[in-house]
Amino acid sequence: MATVDIRDVRKAFGSTKILHGVSVGIEDGQFVVLVGPSGCGKSTLLRMLAGLENITGGEISIGGRVVNNVAPKDRDIAMVFQNYALYPHMTVFQNMAFSMKLAGAPKEVMEREVQKAAKILGLEQLLLRFPRQLSGGQRQRVAMGRAIVRNPQVFLFDEPLSNLDAKLRVQMRSEIRELHQRLKVTTVYVTHDQIEAMTMADLIVVMNHGRIEQAGAPLELYDRPANVFVAGFIGSPAMNMLEGRIEGGAFHGPGGGAWPLPPGAPASGEVIYGIRPEHFRLDPDGLKATVHVVEPTGSETQVVMHIGEAHVLGAFRERVSARAGDILPVSPDPALVHLFDRQSGQRI
Ligand SMILES: Nc1ncnc2c1ncn2[C@@H]1O[C@H](COP(=O)(O)OP(=O)(O)OP(=O)(O)O)[C@@H](O)[C@H]1O
Ligand SMILES: [Mg+2]
Numbered sequence: 001m002a003t004v005d006i007r008d009v010r011k012a013f014g015s016t017k018i019l020h021g022v023s024v025g026i027e028d029g030q031f032v033v034l035v036g037p038s039g040c041g042k043s044t045l046l047r048m049l050a051g052l053e054n055i056t057g058g059e060i061s062i063g064g065r066v067v068n069n070v071a072p073k074d075r076d077i078a079m080v081f082q083n084y085a086l087y088p089h090m091t092v093f094q095n096m097a098f099s100m101k102l103a104g105a106p107k108e109v110m111e112r113e114v115q116k117a118a119k120i121l122g123l124e125q126l127l128l129r130f131p132r133q134l135s136g137g138q139r140q141r142v143a144m145g146r147a148i149v150r151n152p153q154v155f156l157f158d159e160p161l162s163n164l165d166a167k168l169r170v171q172m173r174s175e176i177r178e179l180h181q182r183l184k185v186t187t188v189y190v191t192h193d194q195i196e197a198m199t200m201a202d203l204i205v206v207m208n209h210g211r212i213e214q215a216g217a218p219l220e221l222y223d224r225p226a227n228v229f230v231a232g233f234i235g236s237p238a239m240n241m242l243e244g245r246i247e248g249g250a251f252h253g254p255g256g257g258a259w260p261l262p263p264g265a266p267a268s269g270e271v272i273y274g275i276r277p278e279h280f281r282l283d284p285d286g287l288k289a290t291v292h293v294v295e296p297t298g299s300e301t302q303v304v305m306h307i308g309e310a311h312v313l314g315a316f317r318e319r320v321s322a323r324a325g326d327i328l329p330v331s332p333d334p335a336l337v338h339l340f341d342r343q344s345g346q347r348i
Contacts, residue, residue, distance in 0.1 A: 002063030002076075002153040002186055003028050004049065010057035011044055011210075018044055019210045021058065026203070029184045031177075035197040035233070036207035042190040045207075046156050049188060050079050063153055078147035079156040082163065084139050086131040086146075092118075093127040096145045117148040120179065137168045144179070157189040161196065173199060194234055198222070206230050228345035231274050231338055237302065240312040242273045243342060251339075255309025257287050260334040266348060274338035277302065277315035286331035289314070291322045303328065 004026040011019040019041045026032050034042045047053040049060060051072035060067055067075050086095050094101075096117060097110040105113075118124045121141045131139055140160060147155060157176075161169045177200055180187055191197055197204045198218045205215045206229070213233075214226040225231035231239050242253040246266060250258035251273045259273060278300075289305035289312075296302075301320040304313055305328060314330055322328045339348040 001028050001184060003061075004154060004186060004188065005059075005061040006045070006049070007060070008058040009045070009048065009055060009060060011041070011048060011053065012056045017210065019056075022207075022210070022212055023058075024205055024212070024215060026186060026188065029186055030202045031180050031187045031189065031200060032203045032205060033197040033201035034188065034190045034205050034207060035192060035194055036213075037233075038192060040207045041210045042192070042207060043158055046079070046158050046188060046190050049154070050077055050156055051075050076153040077156055078150045078152040078154075079158070080143050080147050080160045082159040084131075084143040084160075084163075086139060086142055088131050091128050091130055092123060092134070092142050092145075095131070095142055096127075096149055098146065099150050113149045113151075114145075117145040120148065120182070121145050121175075136164050137172055140164065140172055141175075144176070148179075148183070152185065155185050155187040155189075157187065159191055160189075161191075162193075169196075176200065195236060198234070204234075206233060208233075224347070225274075225338065226347050228272055228274075228340050231340070235276055237277050237313055237315065239274045239276045239338070240310075241340075242310045242312070243270075244273060245270050246339075251337075253308055253310045257308040257310065259287065259332060260337070262334050262337040262339065265339055270342040271348065272340040272342055272345070274340060275312075275332040276336065277313045279333045279336040280312075280314035280316070280330045281333065282316060282318065282320070282329070283331035284329055286329040289328045289330050291324055291326045291328050293324065294320060294322060296320075305330070 006022060006024045009019060009022045036042055044053060048055055055068050062075060093114055096114045100110045118127055121144060123141055123145055126138060161172050164172060173196060201218055203215060204218055204221055206213045208229055214221060214230045221230055221234045225234060244251055244253040246268050251261055253259055287307050289307045291303060291305050293304040301316045302313060303320055341348055
């Protein structure tokens with residue numbers, strides 16, 4: 001186990017700058033999720049941690065030791081890739097034992113360590129099978145088993161669940177979490193799925209265009225997004241964001257409507273008004289929304305509606321009997337409204 005310190009790390013491929021100075025301090029045993037849209041530099045950063053890409057600028061330390069010039073095999077990390085990269089011609093046992101075999105470990109040690117990992121992952125019955133004889137989730141577990149037997153200081157995961165179907169993803173997600181609780185190995189986990197990030201992380205690092213937009217605990221990011229990007233990225237369905245101005249004690253959105261302000265709002269100014277779908281409630285004295293589409297999911301009802309010219313989504317716990325064209329009075333919970341500066345996009 002180890003701390004990981006990423007300090008002002010930069011990466012350029014030729015003249016193309018990919019990472020523009022990224023700093024994250026990771027505590028011993030922490031589960032950190034790097035999240036962000038495709039192409040923002042998540043895998044690049046992970047590969048730099050692993051030593052598979054060189055570092056253009058800045059410093060990476062693992063366990064207090066600067067590893068900028070340390071070879072991958074000497075970093076004491078284990079990486080699980082998106083495609084698992086199992087050897088097709090080797091059995092599960094051989095796949096899991098491979099790194100120990102390379103290191104010249106005695107047979108009994110290989111046997112013992114593979115059995116131990118197989119037990120943790122529920123693979124004991126599958127050790128003699130070949131990867132083609134396994135389901136996606138089982139292959140995923142073999143890939144993790146291969147990482148576990150190395151007993152590394154740090155686990156690195158790059159979108160390990162993206163090949164799995166929705167149900168298996170949920171299951172593997174909690175298995176990985178459980179594994180982490182048991183082994184308590186410092187973990188850096190890359191995904192572009194914000195739900196995976198929310199449910200798994202101790203610390204989420206939201207990246208965009210090679211920069212960190214915000215780092216914090218999952219609910220911190222949900223409750224107090226630092227800017228419009230994080231507000232739109234964290235939370236599903238996404239936060240509604242309306243451009244308009246504050247005047248006379250209310251927010252005036254596109255095409256009218258006087259929306260309630262949160263406590264401590266400025267008295268005037270151009271802002272972006274953010275309200276999550278789940279923070280609307282039905283309210284006879286509320287804003288008059290014209291219902292556009294009603295989508296019952298069973299556990300809640302999502303309603304696409306127009307308020308003035310604003311196109312917003314509401315999610316209600318109760319059943320909503322309204323139909324397209326009806327007027328539905330709704331209110332945003334003022335305490336849960338987010339305001340952002342219209343120019344900079346930063347939280348006010
Ligand atoms: N070897 C390379 N040479 C040039 N550009 C590269 C190279 N590797 C990656 N890039 C570029 O760096 C940027 C970041 O890539 P990276 O793979 O880190 O993104 P990512 O955040 O992991 O995205 P995804 O979610 O799609 O996996 C992309 O614009 C990509 O095209
Ligand atoms: Mg990637």
